[in-house]
Amino acid sequence: MHRSASRLTRVLACAAVPVILTVAGCSSDSGKDSGTKGDKKSGSSSSAKPNPKSSKTLEKAAFATLPDACKAVQTATIDTLVPEAKDKNGTATPSNDPATRVSCYWTGLDEDGLKGSQYRWLSLSFFRSDSHATLGDANKRAGEQFNKQVEVAKTTEGAQDPKAEAVGEIGDQGTSVVYTVKKDGTDHFNTTVVARTQNVVITLDYNGAGLEGAGAPDHAKLLQDAVAAAKEAVASVGAANKAPAEAPQSPQPQ
Known part of the structure; x- marks a missing residue:
């Protein structure tokens, strides 16, 4: 009974704070682990994407010399x-x-x-x-x-x-x-x-x-x-x- 009351108190406290804080401070330990792994995965995926501007190859000039x-x-x-x-x-x-x-x-x-x-x-x-x-x-x-x-x-x-x-x-x-x-x-x-x-x-x-x-x-x-x-x-x-x-x-x- 004491455990149930304590748990209820935690739930109500978390519901009262902003959503951002709820995610940061009231998620379970398993949520933290999965969130950390997700961040790492997301970060590596983002860094692996090529930059289309930097990868563009300029066309070589057709003529390199001018006549007299x-x-x-x-x-x-x-x-x-x-x-x-x-x-x-x-x-x-x-x-x-x-x-x-x-x-x-x-x-x-x-x-x-x-x-x-x-x-x-x-x-x-x-x-x-x-x-x-x-x-x-x-x-x-x-x-x-x-x-x-x-x-x-x-x-x-x-x-x-x-x-x-x-x-x-x-x-x-x-x-x-x-x-x-x-x-x-x-x-x-x-x-x-x-x-x-x-x-x-x-x-x-x-x-x-x-x-x-x-x-x-x-x-x-x-x-x-x-x-x-x-x-x-x-x-x-x-x-x-x-x-x-x-x-x-x-x-x-x-």
Whole structure:
């Protein structure tokens, strides 16, 4: 009887305290043991689960090398786009990191006496992205750079009525942006072609103007020539990363 009363007292006391305390202080010895074992089991199970973020493998960049920007288009193409080019070999723009950024430009003034002169300016730049644990895969980063370059072209200072259009069959992505900029009273017709091939973004800027009474250049022809040159530039990226052919082995002496 004394034992029953004592046991009843314990039960009532436990019922009066919060549930958390009941589990901690009023469970039976067997409950404690099973709880401890459960905690250990739960802890080991939790620590064994892999972290999906840490286990993700970044995609390797498709292209590890950039071409020589001044040799990325053919000499015949330079003759077409920039008649009477000051330097057909182009002028390379200094780069702090040639493995990531390279560029080149050409200028030309085709004079025709009293009929005036035709001015042309062409620049070509390459930007290569690598895969980065924090910033993402190389192709994803190149896609972001592609969009950025298109926006830069559309928001060029002084650009009048910029129009952007998708360009097909030019790498993985291609967009042209055309607009007019007035300089010293003369309309300069500008064309920018931005293309992406895997992890490399190519930006080609091409503009022309008729000076000293010369007629304005055909804007549609400027765009056509710029797209053709951009396709050559895209192809040059693949060529720069092509593995050299294996040298033929000399016959072994018998």
